[in-house]
Amino acid sequence: MSTQNDELRSVINRYSSMLYKICFLILKNEQDTDDVLQETFLAYYTKKPAFNSEEHKKAWLIRVSQNKCREFLRFHKRHERVSLEEMEEKLLITDGLRGDERYLLSVIWNMDYKLKSVVILHYIEGYSTEETAVILKISSAAVRKRLQRAREELKTELKGVPDYE
Amino acid sequence: MNKDYNKLLNNIDITEEKKQELYENCIRSKHAGDFLFRYSQPLCILIAAAVFMLTGIGATAAVLSVKDRMESMSEEEYNDYAYEVENDTFVSVDEGFSRELRDSEILRIIELERDYYDNGVFPVNTVPHLQTAAEREEDQLAYVAEDNLLYLPEKDMDDEQILEYIDHDAKKWYLNSQALMEEGFDVGTSPDLTYDSTEIAEGSGEQKARDAGEKLLKDIYGVDINADKNWIVLVEFFEGEEGITEDLYQLDIYKKGTGYADSYQLRLRAEDMSPILINLAGYERELRAKRFSTAEADAMNDSAYESAVSFAGEYLGLGTPEDYRFEEDFGATADGEAFKYLILKYGDKSVYFGIKLEDMKVIMCHVMRSGT
Structure with a gap:
């Protein structure tokens, strides 16, 4: 033991x-x-x-x-799910981040689970679409579709933010 | 999208204290179990017992016929269940249903489960797997893939539907246990996965624990687990961790073919085989227990306290407690209260009791030390 x-x-x-x-x-x-x-x-x-x-x-x-x-x-x-702004009041969650980085975090923060989970695994943890699919038990096609939707969402939300267009 | 995403999460991190808490809680939970949680959700624990009956050495002919039934599923049916199991993300069984099971249905399930597993009484039809809810006929028992729900009829299920329900449950667990084993789970002493009593060497600590457990069950509840070959007795040793837990044996005792019915859990101190935990679990016990109004139940507090103190004296060697308190608002349902829960305090030791009001019997007793 x-x-x-x-x-x-x-x-x-x-x-x-x-x-x-x-x-x-x-x-x-x-x-x-x-x-x-x-x-x-x-x-x-x-x-x-x-x-x-x-x-x-x-x-x-x-x-x-x-x-x-x-x-x-x-x-x-x-x-209750806490907004990033409220969380910032409690924790130093965005300390050291540039303005554009903080904005990117807030966009991911507010994504729904389906998009957020693939974004985290693919972009943050570095898993391939196939590996992400295995972990989430969904098809690779579904992962690709969700990533595409996430990219579109990020693109729309980050329009005008320097370095993220 | 080639940004440094990891940097975004630099400030989100777990503390060293929390890591230590995770570690200690894992060990405590494995040893002691979260009984309050278990009591609040008996279904999600007890239905797991259904998997016991599926296979195993020494199984009866009727049990093997259930196993045959599982293994003879058509490829289409197997795939339907594989899909259902793969998409099963529910915390408890009820959350996968279109409505909660009614108490009357659960009591009938308990009776028909015995027929299903012990006597090979199977339904005429099987639960259909449909793609959409629109395909479902009125009051049909059916699994619908689009919302991943088992639809129950609005009216009470009849016996054929209850047998179909039991059959559906058995098949789901068959696939589930297979998948878990394929993933490499050690099924040795896991109540969810094993089908036979633990093999015990003569004269071993496990044997002593089993003997002590048998005696306790006979003395307290009048249950003789040697009198019926369908009892499954799992015995597992846990080595203690200094300052967290002590060496102990855990016994899980179930009866074949009674997924919702009574079962027992015992934890015995390895040093002297004295009980740390005695737990009579089971939906059957809960549903059949007589219920009382809050005022009636509160009027029984003194009797419940006396029953707990008497039990502590007889089985734990404890005297009059220094203090005690009743758990407020715990165990009451819309139909009234059937149980009282109280804690007796003895120095650094607390003993948690569950008392059935109908006959003042102890259904749960858990010895806890402060800090453990």
């Missing part, structure tokens, strides 16, 4: 930061993000899945956390 506990600690140390960023951006509040991460790592700890590689493990953790985010958004509605 100690080996399993060591493994759990190592996985939390390695992946919690990445999962926290993704889930926070999707759920838009700290408490739900904490809950999703807790449930994700608990699933990892109790299910004891076997992985072919570290990448496989990372993708599994993202997939589980994404499923849980979706459940939270759909059913729980436990905590």
Whole structure:
């Protein structure tokens, strides 16, 4: 059991930061993000899945956390989604960002789940469309379509913002 | 779109304290379970037991006929269920339905589940998988892909529909468990996935835990798990983590063919096999329990307290508590209260009790130390 506990600690140390960023951006509040991460790592700890590689493990953790985010958004509605402006009052979330970068973050912040999830996985985590499709359990075509819609949305929203046209 | 997106999230990060909390909570949850949550959503836990009956060494002929039924699904039906399972993102079972199951239906499900799993009583038809809700006939039990819902008839389901429901559930779990195993889940002692009692070596700690658990169940509830071969007893050892938990054995005890019916969970301290947790779970117990108005229930507080103290004395070796409190607004439904929940305090130890008001029996007892 100690080996399993060591493994759990190592996985939390390695992946919690990445999962926290993704889930926070999707759920838009700290408490739900904490809950999703807790449930994700608990699933990892109790299910004891076997992985072919570290990448496989990372993708599994993202997939589980994404499923849980979706459940939270759909059913729980436990905590209000907070606007970026309100969040900025509580946390130093945009400190150090240029104005255009802050604006880009606010556009992603306000996207709906379907677009936001592919944007995060593809652009922020660097997964290919095929890998994103596997993680989200949707088709590659759906990922490409969502990315296209996301790009259109970003383009429209960022029109006039220097460096983002 | 070649911007440095990672920079956008530089300030969003988890603290070291939260990482430590995640770690400790995982270990605590695995060991202690979140019983308040489990009680509030019994369906999502208990329906999982249905998967027990699907296969396994020592299974009865009727159980094997269920397995045969699963394995003989047509390719089309299998694919329909694969689609449904793959799109299943629901937190609890009810959220995947067009309406909640009614209590009367659940009680009938419990009866017919026994027929389905133990006696091979199957429905004449199977639940159709439709693309759109428009294809569904009035009061038809059907899965509709476009909104990923199992549509129940507005009127109460009749016996054929309830058997179809049980069949649908069994097939879904069959595919679900297969998919999980293909993903490499260790099914060894997972109640959701294993089908047989834990194999135990003579004279081992597991054997002692099983013996102690058997005795507790017989003494407290009059249940003899050796008298019926359909009981499944899972025994798992957990090594403690200093300052978080101690070494313990967990026993999960279910009966084949009764997904919604009573089951038991025990946690025993490895050092002396004394109980840390005794839990009688099950939708059947909840639904069949007599309910009382709030005033009637409150008038029973003294009796509930006495029952808890007496139980603590008999099975935990504890005396009169230093303090106690009742959990407010917990366990009450629109139909009234069937249970009272209270906490007895003993120094650094708290004992959480659930008491069935009808007969003042303890349905749950959980020993917790502060900080654990």
